[in-house]
Amino acid sequence: MFRPRWWRGLFARVTLAYAIGSLLLSVGVAVFSYTLVAERLLTETDNTAQEQVWLNSTDIQKRLQNTKSLTEEELDELVLDWLADDFRTSNLGDSIVIPSDGKKRSTLLEADIPSDVRSAVQEGEIVQKRYLGKTDQGDIAKLYIIGVPLIDANAEYYEVVPYAPLEKTLGDFRNILTGVAFISSIFGAVLGYYAARQAVAPVSRISNAAESIAAGDFDTRLDMEVDPDLSALSKSFNEMVEQLSFRIERDERFASDVSHELRSPLMTLAASVEVLERRKDSLPEVAQQAVTLLSDDLTRFQNLVQDLLEISRLDAGAVQLQLSPFLLREFLENIIAQSKNPGIELLFEEEDNDLAIKADKRRLAQVITNLIENGAKYGEGITEITFQGIDEDVQITVEDKGPGILPEDRMRVFERFGRISSDAGKRASGTGVGLGLSLVSEHVRAHGGQVWVTDRIDGHHGARFVVELPVRMEEHNDEEMAV
Amino acid sequence: MDVGTKILTVEDDERIRQAVTLALEEEGWDVIEAGTGESALEQFTATPADVVLIDIMLPGIDGFEVCRSIRRASDVPIIMVTARADTHDVVAGLEAGADDYLTKPFAPKELSARIRAMLRRARSTEPGELERIKIGELEISADEGLVLKSGEELHLTKTEFKLLVELASQPGKVFSREVLLERVWGYDYFGDGRLVDVHVRRLRTKVESDPASPRYVVTSRGLGYKLQP
Numbered sequence: 108m109f110r111p112r113w114w115r116g117l118f119a120r121v122t123l124a125y126a127i128g129s130l131l132l133s134v135g136v137a138v139f140s141y142t143l144v145a146e147r148l149l150t151e152t153d154n155t156a157q158e159q160v161w162l163n164s165t166d167i168q169k170r171l172q173n174t175k176s177l178t179e180e181e182l183d184e185l186v187l188d189w190l191a192d193d194f195r196t197s198n199l200g201d202s203i204v205i206p207s208d209g210k211k212r213s214t215l216l217e218a219d220i221p222s223d224v225r226s227a228v229q230e231g232e233i234v235q236k237r238y239l240g241k242t243d244q245g246d247i248a249k250l251y252i253i254g255v256p257l258i259d260a261n262a263e264y265y266e267v268v269p270y271a272p273l274e275k276t277l278g279d280f281r282n283i284l285t286g287v288a289f290i291s292s293i294f295g296a297v298l299g300y301y302a303a304r305q306a307v308a309p310v311s312r313i314s315n316a317a318e319s320i321a322a323g324d325f326d327t328r329l330d331m332e333v334d335p336d337l338s339a340l341s342k343s344f345n346e347m348v349e350q351l352s353f354r355i356e357r358d359e360r361f362a363s364d365v366s367h368e369l370r371s372p373l374m375t376l377a378a379s380v381e382v383l384e385r386r387k388d389s390l391p392e393v394a395q396q397a398v399t400l401l402s403d404d405l406t407r408f409q410n411l412v413q414d415l416l417e418i419s420r421l422d423a424g425a426v427q428l429q430l431s432p433f434l435l436r437e438f439l440e441n442i443i444a445q446s447k448n449p450g451i452e453l454l455f456e457e458e459d460n461d462l463a464i465k466a467d468k469r470r471l472a473q474v475i476t477n478l479i480e481n482g483a484k485y486g487e488g489i490t491e492i493t494f495q496g497i498d499e500d501v502q503i504t505v506e507d508k509g510p511g512i513l514p515e516d517r518m519r520v521f522e523r524f525g526r527i528s529s530d531a532g533k534r535a536s537g538t539g540v541g542l543g544l545s546l547v548s549e550h551v552r553a554h555g556g557q558v559w560v561t562d563r564i565d566g567h568h569g570a571r572f573v574v575e576l577p578v579r580m581e582e583h584n585d586e587e588m589a590v
Numbered sequence: 591m592d593v594g595t596k597i598l599t600v601e602d603d604e605r606i607r608q609a610v611t612l613a614l615e616e617e618g619w620d621v622i623e624a625g626t627g628e629s630a631l632e633q634f635t636a637t638p639a640d641v642v643l644i645d646i647m648l649p650g651i652d653g654f655e656v657c658r659s660i661r662r663a664s665d666v667p668i669i670m671v672t673a674r675a676d677t678h679d680v681v682a683g684l685e686a687g688a689d690d691y692l693t694k695p696f697a698p699k700e701l702s703a704r705i706r707a708m709l710r711r712a713r714s715t716e717p718g719e720l721e722r723i724k725i726g727e728l729e730i731s732a733d734e735g736l737v738l739k740s741g742e743e744l745h746l747t748k749t750e751f752k753l754l755v756e757l758a759s760q761p762g763k764v765f766s767r768e769v770l771l772e773r774v775w776g777y778d779y780f781g782d783g784r785l786v787d788v789h790v791r792r793l794r795t796k797v798e799s800d801p802a803s804p805r806y807v808v809t810s811r812g813l814g815y816k817l818q819p
Contacts, residue, residue, distance in 0.1 A: 370673065371603050374695040378609035381698050382616050409695060420674075427677075431767065431783040432812040441779035463813060469675065472780055580812065 117310070118303045125299020130292035137284035145277050149237075152273055153251060156200075157235070160266045163202065164255040171206055171260035179208065186212045200250075200268040207261040220252065220265055228254035228263050240267075249274065309337045313344060325352035358422075365419075369412050373405075380405055414542040417473075418523065421549045428467040428553060432580055435462045435494055435501060442475045443492065448483065452491040462496045463580040470550040471576075474558075475503070477543040478572050482507035486570055496579055500556075503574045511562050511570045520560065521548040547574075554578060596620045597705065598639035600630040600656060601671070602648050610643075613698030619705070627651030631659055638664065641705050645671040645694075646683055654686040661687030665747040667708035671696070675782065684788040689749040690775060691782075707776030708748070723758045725819055728797060728806060730758050739797060749774065750793045753786075757807065757817035766814040790815055 186204045203213040219240045227234045234254040239247055251268040319327045329341040383398045420426055443451045482489040486507025494503045523545040551558045556576035563569040597619045601607040611621045624630035627648045646653030657668055670683040670691040680691055690704055723730045729738040732755050737744045752774045771781035794801040808818045
């Protein structure tokens, strides 16, 4: 059987789509706002640094003018004093000053100066650059460097600004945005779930309605006012049910009309033929023969009509079983006695002597009688009937001593008018109309049981029909029965 | 056969009525015909019949109503004719007061057998055997056709009476539906058990103080009924 995968279902798809959609949306918004904010903050940091560097560079240039005569120590002191002062005031990052002697002096530990920045500054350019470099703490981080040539003093001044504090802020921001994206996609999924439920609700209403119609409740209709978008569907669905039940009713009516129409003339015929039968002795011999023929075929005709009506009622689904409890042994004994077939043996285990079942007696009688008649007609007579209680089921077998039934015909015999191929000397089609066994199978099915046919299992040739019915009654204490 | 036993046949199809009348007269019964429910009630008031045969599919007053009307006035045996055996019609007809039913088309011979069974008196073959049975407040006199409860006479139909007498013949013993069908209605094993069930139900409304929890006519094992001594 085809089983749709769960994720192909409307429900799962809508939920998933909502979740993915809201995830994408919130991720998009997050990325966008993060980029915007980050760039803003970086630029601001850069600008602050630039302003400070501009002020600083003017200041240091002034101080470094006319310092050619100073010793290295004096120069150190001058620059370091300024740097300390500068650090206190600007507190940007690492300030590096390289006076005319080319010796690097910095506020903290020496930070790297990228060589391309250095050479550009030495050529007299003002340079700014973001790069990855070693910080004053010694690890690699994102840094911003501004290099200013102090041309008048023949010196260089660099300011290396770490982005670390900013990075931390941005990191927090990133976490918050991720959280928001996560939460909103969960919200999306929940929303999708409810949306899907809303969308699927009418479908499940329709499917429920269809199920109850299939179960035979033709009064089921869909409410029209539920949803204007779906009212067209509801309308056509209801119309379909209307049409369907109309047709079924028409068929049922036809069946019952036919039955009534056939019944009345049959009634008249039966009563009249009976009068003729009673007065047969006073008729000429030819007329007597005619009356006998008429009477016999009237009986056949009545049986045929009854079978046809039974079948048409089964088709209309109008069958209600008339269940009553009875003893299976007694029932089968009576069937056999009535069948005028004294050769049939009834076999059962001692423990099944009082096996009680609850079934439609008339129908079950027809089942067994039809099997016996079928055996008499095609199977050279029934040899034995057995019954047995198996858990909640009872099993009845009917065996004949005919040629058996070919495996390929074993399903077909239960079809209507399903006479089978008479090849290889197997059972030939006889005079009966092939409704008997199909009625057997319909009645058994109406009881929730099954019927099948095999070869006899005792080695002799012949067919073995098995009827299995879930109709066993639970055991009771024995009581004295009046007989 | 009782000479002059009158059978009222209610059937709207004239041809069927004619044929059935012909066949019944051949069997030796006197037949009174009625084509509608109205004329059936008139006929019955004018000449009370010994057995009534009613087709439930009648124009105008339907068979159920005819059955109820007759039952209000009389305990005459009534046989219903229904279209099918497996409908609610059967139970509805029995509850309307019918004693037995036949499905169309039936053989008039079968109808005659049913009529004879209806007319057979309860336990008439063994007179004197159960002159009076007393069970609790119930007192059954088979010969007189009387049932007393606390000294007051109960009005049972003939079939209800036969059923009660049959159960009373062996108080405490369980009678299967099949046995009761044979003894009360004259059916073989394959009679319709609903006949017994509906009549037991009707009998209980008359003999029991609380028909919902019967004291006398008790269901046993689901397989049958017994009269609780």
